[in-house]
Amino acid sequence: xxxxxxxxxxxxxxxxxxxxxxxxxxxxxxxxxxxxxxxxxxxxxxxxxxxxxxxxxxxxxxxxxxxxxxxxxxxxxxxxxxxxxxxxxxxxxxxxxxxxxxxxxxxxxxxxxxxxxxxxxxxxxxxxxxxxxxxxxxxxxxxxxxxxxxxxxxxxxxxxxxxxxxxxxxxxxxxxxxxxxxxxxxxxxxxxxxxxxxxxxxxxxxxxxxxxxxxxxxxxxxxxxxxxxxxxxxxxxxxxxxxxxxxxxxxxxxxxxxxxxxxxxxxxxxxxxxxxxxxxxxxxxxxxxxx
Amino acid sequence: xxxxxxxxxxxxxxxxxxxxxxxxxxxxxxxxxxxxxxxxxxxxxxxxxxxxxxxxxxxxxxxxxxxxxxxxxxxxxxxxxxxxxxxxxxxxxxxxxxxxxxxxxxxxxxxxxxxxxxxxxxxxxxxxxxxxxxxxxxxxxxxxxxxxxxxxxxxxxxxxxxxxxxxxxxxxxxxxxxxxxxxxxxxxxxxxxxxxxxxxxxxxxxxxxxxxxxxxxxxxxxxxxxxxxxxxxxxxxxxxxxxxxxxxxxxxxxxxxxxxxxxxxxxxxxxxxxxxxxxxxxxxxxxxxxxxxxxxxxxxxxxxxxxxxxxxxxxxxxxxxxxxxxxxxxxxxxxxxxxxxxxxxxxxxxxxxxxxxxxxxxxxxxxxxxxxxxxxxxxxxxxxxxxxxxxxxxxxxxxxxxxxxxxxxxxxxxxxxxxxxxxxxxxxxxxxxxxxxxxxxxxxxxxxxxxxxxxxxxxxxxxxxxxxxxxxxxxxxxxxxxxxxxxxxxxxxxxxxxxxxxxxxxxxxxxxxxxxxxxxxxxxxxxxxxxxxxxxxxxxxxxxxxxx
Numbered sequence: 022x023x024x025x026x027x028x029x030x031x032x033x034x035x036x037x038x039x040x041x042x043x044x045x046x047x048x049x050x051x052x053x054x055x056x057x058x059x060x061x062x063x064x065x066x067x068x069x070x071x072x073x074x075x076x077x078x079x080x081x082x083x084x085x086x087x088x089x090x091x092x093x094x095x096x097x098x099x100x101x102x103x104x105x106x107x108x109x110x111x112x113x114x115x116x117x118x119x120x121x122x123x124x125x126x127x128x129x130x131x132x133x134x135x136x137x138x139x140x141x142x143x144x145x146x147x148x149x150x151x152x153x154x155x156x157x158x159x160x161x162x163x164x165x166x167x168x169x170x171x172x173x174x175x176x177x178x179x180x181x182x183x184x185x186x187x188x189x190x191x192x193x194x195x196x197x198x199x200x201x202x203x204x205x206x207x208x209x210x211x212x213x214x215x216x217x218x219x220x221x222x223x224x225x226x227x228x229x230x231x232x233x234x235x236x237x238x239x240x241x242x243x244x245x246x247x248x249x250x251x252x253x254x255x256x257x258x259x260x261x262x263x264x265x266x267x268x269x270x271x272x273x274x275x276x277x278x279x280x281x282x283x284x285x286x287x288x289x290x291x292x293x294x295x296x297x298x299x300x301x302x303x304x305x306x307x308x309x310x311x312x
Numbered sequence: 313x314x315x316x317x318x319x320x321x322x323x324x325x326x327x328x329x330x331x332x333x334x335x336x337x338x339x340x341x342x343x344x345x346x347x348x349x350x351x352x353x354x355x356x357x358x359x360x361x362x363x364x365x366x367x368x369x370x371x372x373x374x375x376x377x378x379x380x381x382x383x384x385x386x387x388x389x390x391x392x393x394x395x396x397x398x399x400x401x402x403x404x405x406x407x408x409x410x411x412x413x414x415x416x417x418x419x420x421x422x423x424x425x426x427x428x429x430x431x432x433x434x435x436x437x438x439x440x441x442x443x444x445x446x447x448x449x450x451x452x453x454x455x456x457x458x459x460x461x462x463x464x465x466x467x468x469x470x471x472x473x474x475x476x477x478x479x480x481x482x483x484x485x486x487x488x489x490x491x492x493x494x495x496x497x498x499x500x501x502x503x504x505x506x507x508x509x510x511x512x513x514x515x516x517x518x519x520x521x522x523x524x525x526x527x528x529x530x531x532x533x534x535x536x537x538x539x540x541x542x543x544x545x546x547x548x549x550x551x552x553x554x555x556x557x558x559x560x561x562x563x564x565x566x567x568x569x570x571x572x573x574x575x576x577x578x579x580x581x582x583x584x585x586x587x588x589x590x591x592x593x594x595x596x597x598x599x600x601x602x603x604x605x606x607x608x609x610x611x612x613x614x615x616x617x618x619x620x621x622x623x624x625x626x627x628x629x630x631x632x633x634x635x636x637x638x639x640x641x642x643x644x645x646x647x648x649x650x651x652x653x654x655x656x657x658x659x660x661x662x663x664x665x666x667x668x669x670x671x672x673x674x675x676x677x678x679x680x681x682x683x684x685x686x687x688x689x690x691x692x693x694x695x696x697x698x699x700x701x702x703x704x705x706x707x708x709x710x711x712x713x714x715x716x717x718x719x720x721x722x723x724x725x726x727x728x729x730x731x732x733x734x735x736x737x738x739x740x741x742x743x744x745x746x747x748x749x750x751x752x753x754x755x756x757x758x759x760x761x762x763x764x765x766x767x768x769x770x771x772x773x774x775x776x777x778x779x780x781x782x783x784x785x786x787x788x789x790x791x792x793x794x795x796x797x798x799x800x801x802x803x804x805x806x807x808x809x810x811x812x813x814x815x816x817x818x819x820x821x822x823x824x825x826x827x828x829x830x831x832x833x834x835x836x837x838x839x840x841x842x843x844x845x846x847x848x849x850x851x852x853x854x855x856x857x858x859x860x
Contacts, residue, residue, distance in 0.1 A: 066641040070616035092382050151421045237414065241404040243383055251406050254379045257409030276612075 060084070060280035067276045082136035083277045087285065092243060093251060097285075100247040103236075104229040107167035111225045112218070114171050115180060120206055123179075123184035141174045147238075152240055166232075166247075174227070176221055183217040184210065217298030223293075230290055252282050344453075346790055349683075352690035354397070359460040363697035363704075365398035365690050370617040372425035375403035376411045376754055380745065392712055399694050409519070419444050421680075425689060426682035429754050432674045433474055434565075438484040439677070440476050441795050446678040447480040456694035457700040460657055461487050469787040470670040477851070479859045484695065486673025486758035491665040493779045495547050496655045498628035498637060502648055503528075507747065514657045515555060515592060518625075522601040525624055535596070536603035536623035538614035544817055547588070547627040554666050558586035560816060563668060566801075567809055568848050570667040570788035577791065577848045579841050580814035582833045585659065587826070590819045604821050619644050628652050630772045651771075654778040660830030665784040673758045675699075698755060705763055708756035718772025723762035734767050744848040789860075791852035804844040811839060 056076050059067055063078025070076045087093055120126060122134055145153070150169070159165040187210060195205050211218070233249035240246055256279055332356075352365035358730035367374050377383050383405055394400055404425050406414045409432065418424040419439050428445075439445045452459050462471055467487055474481035497518075504511065504521065507528060512518040525534035528619065539547035539561075547558030558569060558580050568577040580586055603623065606614070616625045619640045633652050641648050660666075676695060682688055698704040710717040710725055718726050727733050733744035733751055745751050751767070761780075765773055793801055818824035824832070 037723040065643045068612070068615060068636065069644050070612070148417065151417055151423070155421070155423055207560050237407065237410055238417065241406070243377065243405050246405075246407070250409075254377065254407035254409045257379070257407070291345040 055279045055282050060284045062277060064277050071117055075206045083281045087278060087281045092273055093248065093282070093285075095244045096246050096248040096251045099245060100249065101289075102227055103163060103166050103247055106163060106228045107170070108222060108225045109172070110167050111171045111176075111229075112221060115173070115177050115221060115225075116211075116218070118172060120183045120184055120210065121178035125185075132298060136247050137172070137174050137177055151238060160239050161245060166229075166235045170229075170232075170235065173225070176224055180217055180221060183214060187213060219297050223297045223300075226293075227290060248282075248286055252279075252286055255279055257281055313334055314807045321368065331558070334728070337620055349686060349688035350690075353687070353693060355458065357693050357696075359456045360701070360703075362591070363693050363701075365687075365694065367696070368398050368400070369687050369690055370400040370402055370510070371427055371687075371691055371694070372402040372404055373427040373429065373699050373754075374415060374425050375405050376408050376430040377405050378408050378431065379755055380450050381743070381749070381752065383673065384740055384747075384749065387747075388711060388715070389708075389752065389755075393593075393698075393762075396707070397694060397697065397750075399690075416479070422681075423425050423428040423476075424679045424681075426679045426685070427695065428677040428679065430674055431483055431677050433483060433672050436474075436677050437476070437798070440482050444680055445482050446680050446683055447478075447482055447550065448678055449475070449480045449482075450486050452691055452831060454689055455484075455700065457696045457702075457704075460488075465671070467671060470672050472790045473670055473787060474672070475790045475855070475859070477794045477797075477855075478519070479855075481676050483677055484699070485675035488671040488673060488702070488758050488764065489667065490759045490780060491784050492672055492764060493655060493776075494629045495551055496628060496652055496775075497551070498626055498633055498650050498652045500624040500648060501651045505778030511651070511653050512656055513654075518656050519592075521623065522596065523599065526599070526601055528709075532622050533603035533617075534601055534623060535606070535625035536609075536614050536617045536707050537606035537625075538609070538628050539627055540607040541610060542639050544813060545820075548593075548606070549740055549816070549836055551588050551627070551655055551797040552592075552658065553580075553586075554663060555656060555660060556585040557587040557660045557666060558583050559666060559668055560586065560589070563666075564809070564812075565668065566805060566848075567812065568574055569835075572785075577788075578844060578851060579808075579836065579845055581808070581816070582836050587829055590816060591668050591826060593820045594822060599851065607817055615640070618650075621645060621779040622802065630768070630775075652775060654775060660785075663785060664779050664781040664782040667785045667788040669784075692788070699758075705759040707750075707755065709751050709759070709763060710766070711744065711748055711750040716744055716750060723766055725766040736767070772814070791853060793847065793849055793851050797847055797851065801844060804847075807839050808836060808841060808844065811836060 052073075055072075056075045059072050060072055060083065061076035061079055061081070063080055064070045066072055066077035070226055118133075118137070122130060124130070127133075144150070154160060154165050154169065159168070191209055191213075192205050195209050200208070231249060233247060236245070236250055240250075270285050272291075324599075351370045352367040353577065354361075354363065354366060357363060374384060383403060390401065402425075403691065404418075412435070415424075415428060415431070416438075419428070419442070422444065434467060436445065462468060465487065469483065471481065474483055474485060476482065499511065499521075501511065503525060507521075507524050509521050509524055510517075512521045522534045526532070537545075537548050539545075543561055543564075546561040550563040551561075553559030553561065553563050559565075560580070564580065567580050569580045569583070571578045571583075593602065597604055603609075603617070614623075614626060615636055618626050618637060621644070626637070633650065637650055641650055650807065655664075676699060678692075679696075682691060686693070697850060698708060710719075713719060714728075716731050718727055718728060720726075727737050727740070729737065730740050731742050731744050731748070732738060732740040742748070750756065767778060819826060819829075820830075
């Protein structure tokens with residue numbers, strides 16, 4: 022009897038679950054499909070509000086237009102370069118830092134954690150940061166984007182927790198067999214940490230791909246901007262009619278150009294996500310179990 | 313990861329601007345000693361003269377990058393400018409989306425380029441206290457074209473509105489020869505024809521027209537307006553405010569307006585004309601002539617209602633009429649005709665500009681550091697030529713005669729056959745802004761009416777002709793606040809503005825009865841309105857005594 026009851030309860034739960042999650046999927050997917058439909062539609066159809074989920078006045082011309090803009094591709098390339106370099110640097114630094122912190126007998130460990138956590142709550146402020154980066158000569162260089170944000174404390178703590186959870190006996194055994202500290206890290210610990218590494222990669226890569234603020238602060242040449250700034254500017258140009266007495270000659274950017282740029286910008290992330298996702302799920306649970 | 317959101321950014325900038333007030337203002341140089349700053353300068357520069365630096369110079373400019381014509385290095389504008397003036401511009405490119413933030417940041421961090429264009433009047437005020445920008449009014453001797461235009465076009469009163477409490481101004485504004493009205497209402501003239509009605513000339517006429525439209529199409533709201541986000545009634549209350557003498561919406565500014573009869577500033581949101589304006593709109597909403605969503609819906613939604621024939625009247629400017637309304641409307645209903653009508657006349661009679669409207673356009677700030685550079689004089693001459701001489705303005709807007717445009721007689725500009733601008737040559741393969749860099753909002757604005765209207769269509773010129781014939785009220789007198797006063801004023805201004813905005817909507821939408829008006833004014837008084845007015849009028853009196 023008990024099992025049947027539980028089965029029925031379970032089925033109801035499954036049902037409710039299914040309904041709610043379907044709702045979530047629709048809510049998440051709708052704006053997405055809408056953007057894709059707009060990107061394939063005729064400008065006038067969008068203006069008159071006919072485009073919803075299916076493209077009206079189907080056309081590829083806007084894609085051709087955006088793709089033929091060299092600035093778009095320069096900025097796209099920048100985003101790729103910034104993301105790859107920044108993620109590699111961030112992974113290297115975060116892994117090293119986290120591994121060190123996971124050693125409970127490390128002298129000054131509390132202090133090292135302390136200075137990291139301190140930056141979660143306090144920062145120098147915008148202008149001091151700007152002055153610092155500028156006087157380090159990093160303005161208009163890739164370093165201004167990839168260095169200041171290299172260690173994310175939240176990610177650092179997740180990684181530290183993961184390393185702490187690995188059985189110490191493994192490392193001891195390796196040490197007894199004559200392995201050096203670096204050998205242990207490279208050959209024992211990292212191969213066992215694929216889940217957390219994949220998660221961190223995803224966290225960092227997505228964050229760097231989407232970021233625009235650092236580039237906005239420190240870059241002053243169009244061909245150094247990432248594609249996020251290109252996109253942000255387009256959207257502002259399409260909605261910027263509110264400045265009174267603005268130049269009558271400044272036209273707005275067509276609505277479908279916005280959509281096309283958005284689609285092209287999210288495509289790579291969209292392509293990578295499903296493949297990293299299974300690591301991601303294991304990885305993201307880590308912090309939850311052990312604090 | 314360390315991330316800064318916009319609010320934090322603004323806070324940080326604000327804090328810095330205040331701190332920077334304690335900067336080094338002590339070592340003041342004599343303003344008229346230019347012996348060390350004359351590199352490249354012309355000795356015989358004057359109005360109507362072509363500026364050409366005697367040595368090659370280069371100036372950095374904070375460049376507002378417009379997404380419609382993103383900056384390109386191979387623009388004819390850059391090379392031709394170099395040829396004519398011997399000056400190279402180094403643009404420090406900032407996306408339009410965040411231009412204002414970046415401008416605050418670089419000025420605050422002391423890293424601003426010498427030339428900071430695209431600054432609207434009053435936007436320079438927060439930087440004055442920091443001492444980071446130059447009081448340009450002290451250096452007008454170096455700018456013969458600028459001073460010449462002010463004298464010839466009688467712009468002294470307009471420019472005086474820029475003066476700060478110290479009697480100086482810190483922004484070189486763009487100058488218009490005449491007032492320029494762009495925003496008005498667009499109306500479906502085919503519907504008017506069908507109903508046998510003429511184009512409404514006054515706001516009362518409009519009421520009649522809307523009623524007739526409602527009778528014919530009972531299911532529709534004849535008027536559904538846009539430009540309500542983020543300022544409710546941004547354009548409508550601004551345009552109507554002109555006719556009533558009580559600017560709301562985009563024209564609300566600090567909430568005060570000059571009253572000619574009492575020779576004092578009064579609080580707009582509590583004034584009789586403002587009440588009348590709201591009563592008018594309240595009637596429209598009550599009779600279901602004006603869509604109550606007009607003040608909150610997105611522009612796209614309002615346009616969709618117009619295009620699908622659910623509404624017939626909407627706020628418009630010249631560009632939105634041609635670009636945003638007509639093409640989709642023509643597709644949805646080929647017989648529909650939409651026209652931008654001259655601003656309807658209200659209680660003030662035919663006016664084109666109220667006391668609060670000047671003929672100033674966005675302009676240029678100069679970084680204080682530039683004063684000490686070797687080529688300061690040449691830089692001022694260069695700015696004077698490019699932004700304020702007839703030749704410079706013509707060049708910035710139209711480019712090179714024979715290459716990008718042709719001209720037969722004064723004001724008769726035509727783009728070259730292979731060049732398009734604002735749809736004048738829609739089939740042309742090249743674009744004056746995108747491919748040549750002219751008519752660029754950073755460099756080209758203001759100037760003579762002739763030049764301004766040279767890109768207008770015939771119907772827009774007709775609109776301008778009607779509007780230009782109307783009278784302009786004299787510009788309000790200067791009333792600059794000191795730093796401490798400004799801080800105090802901001803504390804009072806913000807809640808007052810919020811209260812006015814909220815109640816404006818309540819009165820219009822019928823959520824509050826006009827019998828409550830006195831109670832509403834009392835509420836404003838409880839929020840320090842009299843003290844605020846006292847501050848503003850005190851500043852006006854003080855300025856008049858000291859500088860008037």
